[in-house]
Amino acid sequence: MPLYSVHHSTTYRYRQPVRLGQHQLLFRPRDSFDQRLLACRLAVRPEPSEIRWIHDVFGNCITLVDFAAPTDVLEFETTIRLEHTPENAPDFRIEPYAREHPFAYDETELPDLAPYMLRHHSGDVAVDDWLSKFIAPSASRPTGQLLMTLNEAIAEGFSYRRRTSHGTQTPAETLDLQQGTCRDFALLMMEAARSLGFAARFITGYVYVPGRDGPARLGGGSTHAWCSIYVPGSGWVEFDPTNGIVGNRDLIRVGVARTPAQAIPLSGSYWGEADDELGMEVAVNVKTETGPAPEETGTAAPDRAAVSSTGR
Incomplete structure (x- = not known):
């Protein structure tokens, strides 16, 4: 440990x-x-x-x-x-009704999850256009596979650029620039997940950079940001789209919120x-x-x- x-x-x-x-x-x-x-x-x-x-x-x-x-x-x-205690690999123990996407959250959990399902940039169609390039709107897919695909698409398709200015880019700005910070990538994944019907939270904390002990991590030397998605049966599963991490490996969780500004x-x-x-x-x-x-x-x-x- x-x-x-x-x-x-x-x-x-x-x-x-x-x-x-x-x-x-x-x-x-x-x-x-x-x-x-x-x-x-x-x-x-x-x-x-x-x-x-x-x-x-x-x-x-x-x-x-x-x-x-x-x-x-x-x-x-x-x-x-x-x-x-690190999670070395994702363990998606998903409730039977949620193993295939799309699905609806259980009505007993929905009132508490509803605020985290609301899109922060509801009028932004750029996210939906981006999702349509690799996720068919009417297709059924395994839930865990879908979320991992989304996480990897951001990690592999965008360039990390540290920015000294305050605030977080909108998802449309990140998609247009094809680059951003960890906060920008976390918000993009949250908005994409919410557009697919998932509940998503923003997380702020730190990332450990292993150096010679393992692969390099982006976002080290400053605070770090990622997100978590609520998966029935697994709870809040953490995704770091900056580094393509699923689970808490190398991530030190400090605060959670509905939006980056919080x-x-x-x-x-x-x-x-x-x-x-x-x-x-x-x-x-x-x-x-x-x-x-x-x-x-x-x-x-x-x-x-x-x-x-x-x-x-």
């Missing part, structure tokens, strides 16, 4: 001291049967006036940070450690001039460790505020 350690730092610099609004972080992984949080730590500079945690509408752990003093440097540094790793505001912001620096390092995980102490540099917690 791999033990992952993730170090993530984000630094904002300003031309002159600015007044900071509340900042919101989504960095604490979701505990589950396949990943167990051992410890997490947050260090903030300058010292916040208050740090508190809430659970959002999706059950994600959100950290809210408030500040009192102006500053020209804002830094967040997070460290998480967790045990991870799963931003770090967001906030400041009061100042438009040109006061000089830029942002982000560094992410994901590595594996061996042996038992020591407890986090919560120590930090003297000019930072630090908090830590452990999951048991």
